[in-house]
Amino acid sequence: MTLYDFAPSHNCYKARLLFALLGITYDRQPVDLMAGVNRTAEFLRLNPRGQVPVLEDNGLVVWDSTAILVYVAKKYGGTKWFPDEPDGMARVVQWLALAQNDLLHGIGRAHWIRRGGTGDLEEVTRRGQRGLRILDLQLSSRTWLAVDCLTIADIACYPHAALAPEAGISLDDYTNVKRWCGDVERTSGYVDIRGNQ
């Protein structure tokens, strides 16, 4: 399997983290977003949206971190990481949606603006904080987000939450989120965003 990857990307890290937790080896193909490699005709044939991550597995091309998490969890992780029954499945998808909305467009966007990108920092910070409040409330009464074990719901939300302080969003008011980040980090196979696997 090949992951088209940009090391600082939270979305790419979601895929790398799942691979690491599953103990799966794969090739990393760096895509230099700064040099515009994601806008070349060759890359756009892989992902017409011009974004990473993209996964290639035996000729199958999957783009978007959520789609990659679902694919890898189902193909290589069994039902543990993405339950089969409707209740568990819906709960997981709910948190995948939070990751793609308030967390990505709040915290992820705040990172982007702080690195020189354009946007309204106050507005995206508020949106990120709303996402953290929702996570914190859920985690006040349970260990993991969706069901009673670590799933791709946690893996999709974790990078944004754990790296929020680097986007200027403190976790001090979100003690349950902090506890949960620690739980993810103590899971066997865990790698941080700078890890190589």
Ligand SMILES: N[C@@H](CCC(=O)N[C@@H](CS)C(=O)NCC(=O)O)C(=O)O
């Ligand atoms: N919803 C997509 C978002 C992917 C995304 O925003 N990727 C960024 C890096 S984190 C990217 O490739 N940006 C380059 C661009 O949009 O030109 C996912 O979760 O994979």
